[in-house]
Amino acid sequence: MGFEPPRRLVTALPERYGDADAADWLGRLPGLAERVPREAGLTVERMVAPGGRDSLVLLVRDAGGEPAALKIAPPFTRPDRERDALAHWNGWGAVRLLAEAPGDSLVLERLHPEVSLRSLPEAKALLEAAGTVRKLWVEPPAGHAFETVTERTARQASAMGDYRADAVAGELTAAALAAREELLAGPAEELLLHGDFRQGKVLGGDRAPWLAVGPDPLVGERAYDLARLVRERVEDLVASSAGAPAARRRVNRLADSLDVDRERLRGWTLFRTVESGTRALTGGRRQEAEWLLEFASWL
Missing domain, CATH: 3.30.200.20 (Phosphorylase Kinase; domain 1)
Known part of the structure; x- marks a missing residue:
C-alpha cells in the first residue's frame, strides 16, 4: 500500500x-x-x-x-x-x-472522523463536551500503570523553567509554575482522566451521538482534565473585543456545570495554557504562542 x-x-x-x-x-x-x-x-x-x-x-x-x-x-x-x-x-x-x-x-x-464537536456552535459544543467528559471520570483500575497529574506536570514544569526570564512569557510562566505548586500542595481527587480532552477529541458515533477518542490517560483531579477545554477556539476569543470576560465566564460556567472548584479550574487552565504557549514558542509557532499567552493573561 x-x-x-x-x-x-x-x-x-x-x-x-x-x-x-x-x-x-x-x-x-x-x-x-x-x-x-x-x-x-x-x-x-x-x-x-x-x-x-x-x-x-x-x-x-x-x-x-x-x-x-x-x-x-x-x-x-x-x-x-x-x-x-x-x-x-x-x-x-x-x-x-x-x-x-x-x-x-x-x-x-x-466513528465519524469528519464530525467532531468543533463542527457545532460553541455553546452547544461545550454542553456536549461537558456531558461526555463527565462519563470518563471514574475510579482507575486496581494496580494501574497510569502516571499521575503530579508526575506529568513535573516534566512539563521542568521544560517551562527556561522561560522564567523570557521577555514575553516570563511573568506568566512564573505565575503558572506557582499555581501548579499551590494546586499540588494538598490532597486531590484520584480519578481516571482523558488527559487531552478537547472538542476535537469528541467524534460523532452510531452507538452514541458523541464519543471521546485519543486519550493520553493519567490519574488526578477533574479540574486538570477540564482545563484544556476552557481555551477551545482560542483564536476566536483573542480576536473578539469581549474575549477576556468571555474566557472568565467559560471557566465559571464549566466549573459550575461539572461541580468543579472554580479556582482550581482557573489555576490548572493557567498552567496548561502557559505550558502549551511556551511549547509553541519552542516549536517556532509564534502566532499560536501569542494567542495562548494572551488568553492566559486574562485568567
Whole structure:
C-alpha cells in the first residue's frame, strides 16, 4: 500500500517526542501501514487525514466486512496506556476497543472522523463536551500503570523553567509554575482522566451521538482534565473585543456545570495554557504562542 504520512503527524511528532525517535518511527511507518493491517486480517479503505498528532489512523474492515478503525502509534507514545484506559471505560463515553493488533496497534470502533464537536456552535459544543467528559471520570483500575497529574506536570514544569526570564512569557510562566505548586500542595481527587480532552477529541458515533477518542490517560483531579477545554477556539476569543470576560465566564460556567472548584479550574487552565504557549514558542509557532499567552493573561 503506497501512502504519504499525514503532514500534521510528520510536523507534530518530533516536537512532542524528539527528532531522533520521531524520524526513526516515521521512516518505518510505510512498512507498518502495510504490514499491521495484513497481519491483523484487516482490509484498508483509506487513511484518516489530517488525522492525529501522534498516530496514524486507518479506516478498515475486518474479515467479516464490519467497519473499524486501526490506530498505529509509536511505542514511545505509550499506546498501552490508551489501550488500558479504553478497556476500562469499555465504551462508556469513549470509543470502544475492539481488539489489539501487532505492535501495540489498536482496532477501534468506527466513528465519524469528519464530525467532531468543533463542527457545532460553541455553546452547544461545550454542553456536549461537558456531558461526555463527565462519563470518563471514574475510579482507575486496581494496580494501574497510569502516571499521575503530579508526575506529568513535573516534566512539563521542568521544560517551562527556561522561560522564567523570557521577555514575553516570563511573568506568566512564573505565575503558572506557582499555581501548579499551590494546586499540588494538598490532597486531590484520584480519578481516571482523558488527559487531552478537547472538542476535537469528541467524534460523532452510531452507538452514541458523541464519543471521546485519543486519550493520553493519567490519574488526578477533574479540574486538570477540564482545563484544556476552557481555551477551545482560542483564536476566536483573542480576536473578539469581549474575549477576556468571555474566557472568565467559560471557566465559571464549566466549573459550575461539572461541580468543579472554580479556582482550581482557573489555576490548572493557567498552567496548561502557559505550558502549551511556551511549547509553541519552542516549536517556532509564534502566532499560536501569542494567542495562548494572551488568553492566559486574562485568567
